[in-house]
Amino acid sequence: MAHTRFHLGYFTKFGPPAWRADSDRTFGGDWWDGRYFVDLAKRLESRYFDFLFLEDSLNVSRTYKNSMDGDLRHAIYSPKHDPLQLLPFLAASTERLGLIGTASTTFYPPYLLARLFSTLDSLSGGRAGWNMVTSSETDAALNFGMEGMPPPVERYDRADEFVELAKALWGSWEAGAVVRDEAASMYTDPSKVKPINYVGKYHRSRGPLNTAPSPQGYPVLGQAGASDRGRDFAAKHADLVFALTGNGIEEMKALREDMHARARRFGRDPRELKIFWAAFVNITDEPAPTKRGFTDAQFEAILAWWSTFFDLDLSKFDLDQPVPDDASALGHTSMMTQLKQWGRDGMTLREGLTVLALGSDELGLVGNVKQVASNIVAAMDEVGGDGLMLLSNDVGNEQFISSVVDQLVPELQELGVVRTSYSGTTLRENLRNL
Numbered sequence: 001m002a003h004t005r006f007h008l009g010y011f012t013k014f015g016p017p018a019w020r021a022d023s024d025r026t027f028g029g030d031w032w033d034g035r036y037f038v039d040l041a042k043r044l045e046s047r048y049f050d051f052l053f054l055e056d057s058l059n060v061s062r063t064y065k066n067s068m069d070g071d072l073r074h075a076i077y078s079p080k081h082d083p084l085q086l087l088p089f090l091a092a093s094t095e096r097l098g099l100i101g102t103a104s105t106t107f108y109p110p111y112l113l114a115r116l117f118s119t120l121d122s123l124s125g126g127r128a129g130w131n132m133v134t135s136s137e138t139d140a141a142l143n144f145g146m147e148g149m150p151p152p153v154e155r156y157d158r159a160d161e162f163v164e165l166a167k168a169l170w171g172s173w174e175a176g177a178v179v180r181d182e183a184a185s186m187y188t189d190p191s192k193v194k195p196i197n198y199v200g201k202y203h204r205s206r207g208p209l210n211t212a213p214s215p216q217g218y219p220v221l222g223q224a225g226a227s228d229r230g231r232d233f234a235a236k237h238a239d240l241v242f243a244l245t246g247n248g249i250e251e252m253k254a255l256r257e258d259m260h261a262r263a264r265r266f267g268r269d270p271r272e273l274k275i276f277w278a279a280f281v282n283i284t285d286e287p288a289p290t291k292r293g294f295t296d297a298q299f300e301a302i303l304a305w306w307s308t309f310f311d312l313d314l315s316k317f318d319l320d321q322p323v324p325d326d327a328s329a330l331g332h333t334s335m336m337t338q339l340k341q342w343g344r345d346g347m348t349l350r351e352g353l354t355v356l357a358l359g360s361d362e363l364g365l366v367g368n369v370k371q372v373a374s375n376i377v378a379a380m381d382e383v384g385g386d387g388l389m390l391l392s393n394d395v396g397n398e399q400f401i402s403s404v405v406d407q408l409v410p411e412l413q414e415l416g417v418v419r420t421s422y423s424g425t426t427l428r429e430n431l432r433n434l
Ligand SMILES: Cc1cc2nc3c(=O)[nH]c(=O)nc-3n(C[C@H](O)[C@H](O)[C@H](O)COP(=O)(O)O)c2cc1C
Pocket: 054, 055, 056, 057, 102, 131, 132, 133, 134, 135, 136, 152, 223, 224, 225, 226, 227, 228, 229, 230, 231, 242, 243, 244, 278, 331, 332, 333, 334, 335
């Protein structure tokens, strides 16, 4: 039986690579001039990754212990530069790699965002993708003059309108609107550019957009929320869903089927919605991988990180007890639900956070390259697709990058399950054809 073929993405952030490892300090130069990421993007493209993904957030966090210390000391949320500024830089140094940037529907004005991504799509020759996040940090809301984040469901209601509006703006220039007809003294045919007059509960815009239509028309749309409301939002709008591998194959299958059912309910062909599994892989020849050991400093970084993720100060809980059932997360609600479920099954908060931070290894993604590759192939055969988004606990660690680019992907290519050439010129084309 032929194996299920699948796509590959790579998750990172425009922030410090694994700075604790000496060997990583000089790779590609300092990270903030962007050259580190140019090197990375070229390496990914040389192995035909569908895309590089840049996450983002907009705050120096003080959720953990009501202090910025944890964030700044461990370089968790900050420093972090703007991903949308980096992507054109990467576009200029690559030719086929998809370039996905994160931008928040809670903080961007829709018109500005639509314009930025239209421009990126043109600059990159149709390789732009937008990770549509609603954001989850009170600290970020305060930076934008808000008193706090809207409640989780309202964030998605606002996001729904935001994306409807943005799509209307991207569609406000008909194909062929730019005619450049010197004889008629007409650069753009005015009859083909229309206002959108969008009036919603949260957003309004007259339109039209003032950018020239971009190669893809609009960026590839991705989203990562897994709550009920988040899934509906994705099923309605997204081309890509970024999902966690959670408790293994059965949950992955259930999520994929659920997303397909939701897409159908919104009148879409489920094949248009690709599920990318965020997979923490660790290629190692050690017979008994030691991945579960953390130093105190590393565990403090994990606590500070997850406090911000949940928008909830985890320092007030006993780490050696299950998370209290009344703990209330304002962000990443689906992961808090998971943590509480594990708590009811007897897992302590420390154990639960360790699994969340590393990703559970239900799929067998820790081991030598042959083992990991064959476990991935088996998992994708069971689940049915559609892609893996590779990441490590140490974002940007050189040892990790070379282990996937030089070992894992060639092995998967050898097995015939991932591409060995790009099938299209735009990101959307590549996602539609393996
Ligand atoms: C793989 C992955 C990547 C994510 N990237 C970001 C990001 O860059 N910025 C952000 O604010 N949230 C990010 N999130 C969070 C989601 O967008 C979403 O807010 C979160 O999962 C909570 O939504 P839910 O309550 O619907 O699950 C990411 C989540 C996952 C699983």
